[in-house]
Amino acid sequence: MKILDKILFAQDFMPSSENIENVAISLAKTFGSAIVPIHVLPDDVVNPKVKHLLDDTANARMVKTKRHLEENGVQVHSPIVKYGVPHDQIVFTASSENANIILIGSGETGEEDEFKLGTTSERIIQNSEKPVLVIKKDSPFQVKTILCPVDFSDPSERALKNAIIFARRLDAKLIVLSVSEVSTTSWFSSKADLEQENKERAKTNAEAFKAFLGKFNLEGVNWLKEERSGNAAKEILQSIQYNNVDLLMMGTAGRSGLNRFVVGSVTEKVIREVPCSFVTLKSQDVISLHLETDIKDFEKLYEAGVQLEKDGLHEAAIEQYKASLGINTMHVPAYSAIARLFDKLGQPEKAGLYRKNANEIKERIWYSKIEEEVRKLRGS
Structure with a gap:
């Protein structure tokens, strides 16, 4: 029986890749998953000798990656080496391999960079219908506290459903956060009216939060709910810092039509600044149940x-x-x-x-x- 069958591990051979490889091993052991390693080479190399050298080097290093994963007792599929734009090839391969989740690093950014999320990582999140697990640089996968912000939408319902299972499997504390957006409009005739409006909003949000949580089986989970008021992205980031969160699990606001890959504005703000590793879920679950019905034991x-x-x-x-x-x-x-x-x-x-x-x-x-x-x- 498997609930997380296949992990697509994007190996980029950057300095942080060894840590991400260890995360892949830890995740695979926890969920009994198979790992599919992938590396993407540039497709604009003109010199055939250079191209041949790149290809040989990449394949040799991917064989080494496979060997290391197998030595640590996890199932590994044949490594995949592709040419092209990294985020396009990774997203396409995740779909064609029917992976449950894409595992990537957050990207190599400098301390002076305004945004801490690399371009490739951000574009994978934007374009992937598959869940994406982003590991922050040098962050070990030692998850003691998980934060799942919810806005009562379908994506946040999916995120919480998966967060509950992660909390059980990782024996982690789960914090479910709801933020009541505060009105700052100047339309109200007095400060007292504005305060009353925000008080009513918080009350309505609390009632909706209670009803939302009633949909889930939280039996045996070490969990608590947290209610905040203010700017959603800011409050999520503050909750991460205050609660020393190790893993954030968020549903993203997938859209229909031409904009179906656009990430919601709150999610976009959070993932660019979040200090911990995180999972984004759009239209598919990390957890996909495969019942064992063909074995005779x-x-x-x-x-x-x-x-x-x-x-x-x-x-x-x-x-x-x-x-x-x-x-x-x-x-x-x-x-x-x-x-x-x-x-x-x-x-x-x-x-x-x-x-x-x-x-x-x-x-x-x-x-x-x-x-x-x-x-x-x-x-x-």
């Missing part, structure tokens, strides 16, 4: 169900437990687990049915043991 199927239950994916866990019962119909823990999950899903009749099955099997096993003891005593 009921214990592996049952263990997959246990992991799905820990991930909070209750419906999927039930299906996995049922698959294990298809092989071993006497497995009481699977019946009990399904009953427990149906209780959590508010389906007591189904829970009772599976609980009854579990009890009947327990009684059958108990009576079988009694009969066996009686036969031993009789010497038969």
